[in-house]
Amino acid sequence: MQICCKRKDRNRYDTTSHFFPNNSMPSNARIYVGIDAGGSKTELVAAKMQEEELLNLFGPCGNPARVGFKDSADVITDLIVQAVERLQGESIASVCAGVAGAGRPKDQHLLHEGIRSRLKDRIPTSARDVPVRVTHDSLIALEAAFEGESGIMVISGTGTVSLARTNSGEFLRAGGWGYLIGDEGSGYALGADGLRAVAHAFDGGPDTALCDLLAASGDVTSKEDLFEVVYKKKTPLQRFARIVIQGACDGDPVAERIVRKHIALLTEQVCWLADRCSAIRPRITLLGGLANNPFYRKRLSSALLERLSGWECMQPLNRPVIGAWRMANDMTQGEGLAGSEQGTSA
Amino acid sequence: MQICCKRKDRNRYDTTSHFFPNNSMPSNARIYVGIDAGGSKTELVAAKMQEEELLNLFGPCGNPARVGFKDSADVITDLIVQAVERLQGESIASVCAGVAGAGRPKDQHLLHEGIRSRLKDRIPTSARDVPVRVTHDSLIALEAAFEGESGIMVISGTGTVSLARTNSGEFLRAGGWGYLIGDEGSGYALGADGLRAVAHAFDGGPDTALCDLLAASGDVTSKEDLFEVVYKKKTPLQRFARIVIQGACDGDPVAERIVRKHIALLTEQVCWLADRCSAIRPRITLLGGLANNPFYRKRLSSALLERLSGWECMQPLNRPVIGAWRMANDMTQGEGLAGSEQGTSA
CATH class of the missing domain: 3.30.420.40 (ATPase, nucleotide binding domain)
Incomplete structure (x- = not known):
């Protein structure tokens, strides 16, 4: 698993002005984690609201339709555990994972439960209450492309x-x-x-x-x-x-x-x-x-x-993983759900 | 397995004038066997050239693409063995089987070998030299429809x-x-x-x-x-x-x-x-x-x-199994191959 810290060049699109929902310094400068679990690789980005990427991690394919729900949950959990270890001392506020092949609510729910149960065994008690959201990868791409606006x-x-x-x-x-x-x-x-x-x-x-x-x-x-x-x-x-x-x-x-x-x-x-x-x-x-x-x-x-x-x-304003990061951020603003949801249905 | 002897009503099309390639009485009045191995059932017809059906047997699906080559060879062999037992004393001249899902020469060859090896174990030595031909079911249908002529x-x-x-x-x-x-x-x-x-x-x-x-x-x-x-x-x-x-x-x-x-x-x-x-x-x-x-x-x-x-x-002149019977007949006239062939290629 390749680990790149603060590698902003991995962000294909110009994110300097788009990465953060607003430029105001939040009172609780905690860390948000976004994950894009795709067909060829899984990417994690961790960042505070007002800073550039603290962490950019990569894992293998995380699409449950290809590798099964067990492996998909393993890949995503591995990345979260690595992030928790790397960011020791920092507080993770929330995690959002956009997962290819997980468009249906019950698949998202299954994956969410799998990740939650794995995290219980693998991360310190203090970090266990981190809310995790599972959504479809198309939704994080949409969030990233228009920065949460219409299109x-x-x-x-x-x-x-x-x-x-x-x-x-x-x-x-x-x-x-x-x-x-x-x-x-x-x-x-x-x-x-x-x-x-x-x-x-x-x-x-x-x-x-x-x-x-x-x-x-x-x-x-x-x-x-x-x-x-x-x-x-x-x-x-x-x-x-x-x-x-x-x-x-x-x-x-x-x-x-x-x-x-x-x-x-x-x-x-x-x-x-x-x-x-x-x-x-x-x-x-x-x-x-x-x-x-x-x-x-x-x-x-x-x-x-x-x-x-x-x-x-x-062109989309940001790469999809940034959409997941943005949605992780929303979760603590009372706008998101910690859990699964129907990602792509109208 | 349902057995019907001399049930001419099973022949959906009018066969009185079409069933036999010619009306001349052959010198060796031996028996020809036609088999139509389809997706829902397998049918066998045995008849001499100048007589109506001696035997009409039915077995389950014989399409190797559905049931596998082993079961397909079993179904077809079972019917041949039954025919040999029923027709004891009579001499079977040849067998032709039209098999759904066996359009490729190598599949036909595989099936032919499977049937031959099973027959070796299951029929009396005297009947073992009966030539068996495996072809695609579309070819027997074509043979039956136009009685071996063009269309x-x-x-x-x-x-x-x-x-x-x-x-x-x-x-x-x-x-x-x-x-x-x-x-x-x-x-x-x-x-x-x-x-x-x-x-x-x-x-x-x-x-x-x-x-x-x-x-x-x-x-x-x-x-x-x-x-x-x-x-x-x-x-x-x-x-x-x-x-x-x-x-x-x-x-x-x-x-x-x-x-x-x-x-x-x-x-x-x-x-x-x-x-x-x-x-x-x-x-x-x-x-x-x-x-x-x-x-x-x-x-x-x-x-x-x-x-x-x-x-x-x-309308087709005969039902497909009659095409297989006709092709079995052709085999002893030096027009057919005992073995497998490319059934449906141009």
Whole structure:
């Protein structure tokens, strides 16, 4: 587990003016802890209100949907225990963990109980009363992106989900329905449709540059290979999103059609969200692996701004772990719940 | 295991004039055995060339993709052993088994070896040299449908696949790519798109009668329920095809759009097949659970005949097990292979 103290460069976005909810020096300068438990790593940040990061710790994947609830609780608890040890003498006011794959209240509750029971065994009695909150990682990202204010966040990675925070602080969601009945505009959906187009070409359908791109990228040169890759090797289909984007960049009409279709579907989803409540500050931020692809990002932001006139597309103000830190801070202001909650439901 | 001797009424289609490849009395009036190993049951038919069925036996599901190769080989072997016992004194010339879920040559080979080794232990030495052939169930259905002549067969059940036999006896396939990158026009695809439309309605998208139909049919009245049904209970999505068809029958525009989209995609697939070889007798037969739905069947046949002018849509001439019986017969005419083969590849 890598430990970095006061490494402000890890904060991808400019946080100097955004990190703290206000610049007033609080009377009790205690420490708040934010955790972002994601699919590839888990990050912890500890800081007082008026200071820069005291501690920045990293652990492995903490997504319970991937590693199970036991391991997820272990990873998160390990980081909290390390923070308590490092910050000996300092008082931790609260901890908030945003956890990927824990969108449902009962999953959050399960995880919360797991963390609480582990902490009971592992931290000194004096520190045991620290309140811990478990929420979905999309909510900490939204909190971080707009610093607790209004806007719409569109996440397009392996899956897709769009989240809005209204002017009155209400949360709305669209999408996030997973690969079987949702994920329009995601890496998964693009990859699946790319392979589908290759299957069609094998069947006598429109020829596409995706066949050559797929052959060049791996071992798919026959029908048998294609079956093998999808059903036997169970290759994550999002891996093929890049060849679809490559094909569209190269002007292949089939790939272009796939990208256009998915950008349109995702844009529609965001518009439903915007229509459901007019009291949203007209700004959108794009997150996720696919949204970081310049070609896709440009297409998506153009499509969104064309449909939502007067809106702006902006970078998130902070990285997600800072959202968790901010929510930990809120917990002691009587605004947050110590426990679990329904993170992403509208 | 149910045993029915000489039950000709089990042969759903009129077989009096179609059952036998020719009406000439062969010199060696030996017995041929056909087996249809499907997802719900396995059926065996034994008959001489010039007589009606001597034996019609039934066993449980024999699809290795569902029950595994061991159980599949057991089910098929059990039926062959029973047939040998029942037909004591008669000479079995050959056995052909059409097996669902065994489209790949190596799976067919594995199954063939499993059946051969079991037969070695279980039947008298004198009967051991009976040649056994394993093929895909779609091929026996095609053989049965057109009695070994040319035409296109479209199967639309849980999945979809289209198969053609050309005038020169070549086989062509389109579709059959499974639920992740194929199955356009299938029960699975209709069901998945139906639930997707319900998800969209929850998100603020177009309202649809599918929400009420889904609520009336089960327990889906909330977002949480929808997730639960798809990802936790892992309900087979093809179960929801019927509500989509119901919705389309009732005139719901969203359901109507889903049915229209899938009929068009499946029609396109069949046209690719027809375009790949002009030497196909212009006739189509529709098989599979979804194709048996009158509304869907009418829509699909209309769409096909609109695109393929001069073609006819007909009932299959025989039920699939008769195709296996016919192929068993071919094996002793030097036309078939005793062993495994690539059943469904073009």
